[in-house]
Amino acid sequence: MGFFQIVNHGICQLVLGEAMSSASNFFNLPNRDEVKFMSSDVHKPVRYGTSFKDGVDKVQFWRIVLKHYAHPSEDWIHMWPDNPSNYSNKMEDGMQVMAVNCYHPCPQPEMALGLPPHSDYSCITILQQNYPGLEIMDMEEGMWGTVPELEGALQVHVGDHLEVLSNGLYKSVVHRVTLNSERTRISIASLHSLGMDEKMETAKELVDEQHPKKYKESSFRDFVNFLATNEIAEGNSFINSLKINNN
Ligand SMILES: O=C(O)CCC(=O)C(=O)O
Numbered sequence: 743m744g745f746f747q748i749v750n751h752g753i754c755q756l757v758l759g760e761a762m763s764s765a766s767n768f769f770n771l772p773n774r775d776e777v778k779f780m781s782s783d784v785h786k787p788v789r790y791g792t793s794f795k796d797g798v799d800k801v802q803f804w805r806i807v808l809k810h811y812a813h814p815s816e817d818w819i820h821m822w823p824d825n826p827s828n829y830s831n832k833m834e835d836g837m838q839v840m841a842v843n844c845y846h847p848c849p850q851p852e853m854a855l856g857l858p859p860h861s862d863y864s865c866i867t868i869l870q871q872n873y874p875g876l877e878i879m880d881m882e883e884g885m886w887g888t889v890p891e892l893e894g895a896l897q898v899h900v901g902d903h904l905e906v907l908s909n910g911l912y913k914s915v916v917h918r919v920t921l922n923s924e925r926t927r928i929s930i931a932s933l934h935s936l937g938m939d940e941k942m943e944t945a946k947e948l949v950d951e952q953h954p955k956k957y958k959e960s961s962f963r964d965f966v967n968f969l970a971t972n973e974i975a976e977g978n979s980f981i982n983s984l985k986i987n988n989n
């Protein structure tokens with residue numbers, strides 16, 4: 743299994759609750775900084791938009807997202823929204839990117855998706871949702887499973903770079919987002935990876951004659967460049983682009 747859930751209590755729930763309410767406040771502001779951040783350029787450290795490359799995607803999805811680099815915070819925090827004022831609370835080498843997603847009620851939820859099937863480029867992703875919608879592909883059964891919304895629970899899933907590090911012992915989790923017609927759903931995804939130009943490669947201890955290396959090395963920047971020239975919604979996946987032929 744490439745994922746697990748952490749159920750939080752007490753102080754942790756307060757902090758998470760605050761993050762969720764400041765995310766909701768951002769999407770409810772009439773004068774939020776969206777125009778300033780709107781961009782189709784995937785190399786920008788702060789971006790506001792809908793799908794993966796706003797305005798350029800062939801397929802649009804039913805989500806609004808504020809995506810920003812988050813760690814190391816001293817490099818990025820000055821670019822975050824000023825509004826609401828409690829948005830930029832400080833959260834240490836490695837990168838952290840946060841995707842704050844908003845899915846408004848959809849009149850025909852069965853006709854669209856919030857996000858198409860994909861895996862995250864990260865080592866791990868930690869995710870919080872305020873309403874169910876996240877689904878995970880059970881590779882053995884070939885079926886989608888709903889991740890329940892438990893108050894204060896965090897979903898942790900394996901991303902592409904952990905698959906590379908483990909030479910495929912851990913597989914990155916394929917997930918998608920379904921919609922509902924009743925209420926706005928907010929999710930906060932925190933993606934953790936090595937530094938921008940640090941290459942993730944398979945652990946040498948896991949490679950020998952019987953277990954050849956299955957993946958090419960890559961960095962976060964390599965992923966961003968992949969995203970700039972590939973359509974995730976059309977099934978192009980970063981992890982597949984890293985697989986060596988013996989895989
Ligand atoms: O909204 C969700 O639950 C998932 C968001 C997601 O998969 C992402 O931002 O990469």
Ligand SMILES: [Fe+2]
Nearest residue numbers: 860861862917
């Ligand atoms: Fe994701």
